Amino acid sequence: MSLADHNNPREALIQVKDLHISFGERKRRFEAVRGVSFDIFKGETFGLVGESGSGKTSIGRAIIRVYETSGGEVLYGGQRISGKIDKDLDRRVTREIQMIFQDPMASLNERAKVDYIVAEGLYSTEKNLTRLQRQARVHEALMDVGLLPEFAARFPHEFSGGQRQRIGIARALVMNPKFIIADEPISALDVSIRAQVLNLMSKLQRERGLTYLFISHDLSVMRFICDRIAVIHRGLLVELASTEQLFRFPLHPYTQALLSAVPLPNPAYERKKRPLIYDERIHHYENNEPTWRELQPGHFVLANDEEARGYEDRIGAVKAAQG
Numbered sequence: 420m421s422l423a424d425h426n427n428p429r430e431a432l433i434q435v436k437d438l439h440i441s442f443g444e445r446k447r448r449f450e451a452v453r454g455v456s457f458d459i460f461k462g463e464t465f466g467l468v469g470e471s472g473s474g475k476t477s478i479g480r481a482i483i484r485v486y487e488t489s490g491g492e493v494l495y496g497g498q499r500i501s502g503k504i505d506k507d508l509d510r511r512v513t514r515e516i517q518m519i520f521q522d523p524m525a526s527l528n529e530r531a532k533v534d535y536i537v538a539e540g541l542y543s544t545e546k547n548l549t550r551l552q553r554q555a556r557v558h559e560a561l562m563d564v565g566l567l568p569e570f571a572a573r574f575p576h577e578f579s580g581g582q583r584q585r586i587g588i589a590r591a592l593v594m595n596p597k598f599i600i601a602d603e604p605i606s607a608l609d610v611s612i613r614a615q616v617l618n619l620m621s622k623l624q625r626e627r628g629l630t631y632l633f634i635s636h637d638l639s640v641m642r643f644i645c646d647r648i649a650v651i652h653r654g655l656l657v658e659l660a661s662t663e664q665l666f667r668f669p670l671h672p673y674t675q676a677l678l679s680a681v682p683l684p685n686p687a688y689e690r691k692k693r694p695l696i697y698d699e700r701i702h703h704y705e706n707n708e709p710t711w712r713e714l715q716p717g718h719f720v721l722a723n724d725e726e727a728r729g730y731e732d733r734i735g736a737v738k739a740a741q742g
């Protein structure tokens with residue numbers, strides 16, 4: 420969404436370092452996220468893409484401190500926010516990092532009025548607000564997402580899916596966040612209103628300098644809104660690059676498989692296209708485990724030495740062909 424100035428060194432708002440997340444106890448313990456590292460720069464939209472069950476939501480929840488990490492750490496503005504943190508930092512993070520969810524119907528309390536739904540976060544973080552001040556904040560947030568202040572007195576079921584997602588966004592905005600995790604924010608919406616919600620998010624980002632983590636299973640949506648994209652497969656990042664670089668030079672076979680499923684604008688190509696299937700059994704790694712490495716500036720891939728050499732040759736060949 421935001422076009423960053425590539426001449427300036429970029430400031431990381433979020434740093435995820437060797438993050439591990441496990442579920443279950445003892446023998447049934449299962450590592451859903453297995454050593455994931457990435458930075459999210461101030462003002463950018465960072466995409467996290469992968470199929471269902473790959474660990475995307477778990478990463479989002481670990482950043483927002485809903486899930487415990489079992490290894491590694493998360494930094495926000497250079498300060499560690501994973502694990503035990505002091506009260507002041509906790510309060511700050513609770514305010515400044517907000518989440519927007521996939522299914523607005525499920526994530527909004529159906530028995531509460533919009534008024535309460537939008538204001539909820541303020542009760543714990545800004546206890547000194549008077550009722551009138553709180554109401555003013557709610558009205559402002561509703562107008563920011565294109566809803567009428569009068570809607571505050573209604574219930575969620577009185578709204579359409581798109582309007583409910585706007586309520587979900589207002590609920591985040593009322594906190595004056597700096598960083599928003601949007602977990603499949605348009606996946607449950609009618610195709611016809613998806614663009615409206617994306618445009619709203621984009622506008623809010625421009626106006627407020629927001630930073631987004633945009634989680635989705637759908638690369639075709641991410642192409643238009645993400646500055647950079649990380650690809651996750653079974654709890655491991657396999658590739659990370661600028662959106663342009665990822666679409667032009669996808670290196671990892673899993674990325675290529677995902678891309679092969681993205682519809683092309685040209686119907687003639689679309690008919691000829693064969694979807695690729697990624698079979699991880701082809702990759703066996705005895706004594707030569709893949710590691711996370713930066714092959715080109717800003718282009719990371721999970722590869723062992725042999726694979727990395729192959730990828731470098733491919734990049735070299737493409738560059739040579741382009742003169």
Ligand SMILES: Nc1ncnc2c1ncn2[C@@H]1O[C@H](COP(=O)(O)OP(=O)(O)O)[C@@H](O)[C@H]1O
Pocket residue numbers: 442443451469470471472473474475476477478
């Ligand atoms: N609270 C939880 N308890 C147990 N397992 C979980 C929990 N949350 C997620 N998982 C498991 O972790 C894996 C990753 O899930 P998730 O992060 O929701 O993936 P995604 O968002 O990419 O679909 C899945 O196998 C899921 O079943």
Ligand SMILES: [Mg+2]
Pocket residue numbers: 472475476477602
């Ligand atoms: Mg999910």
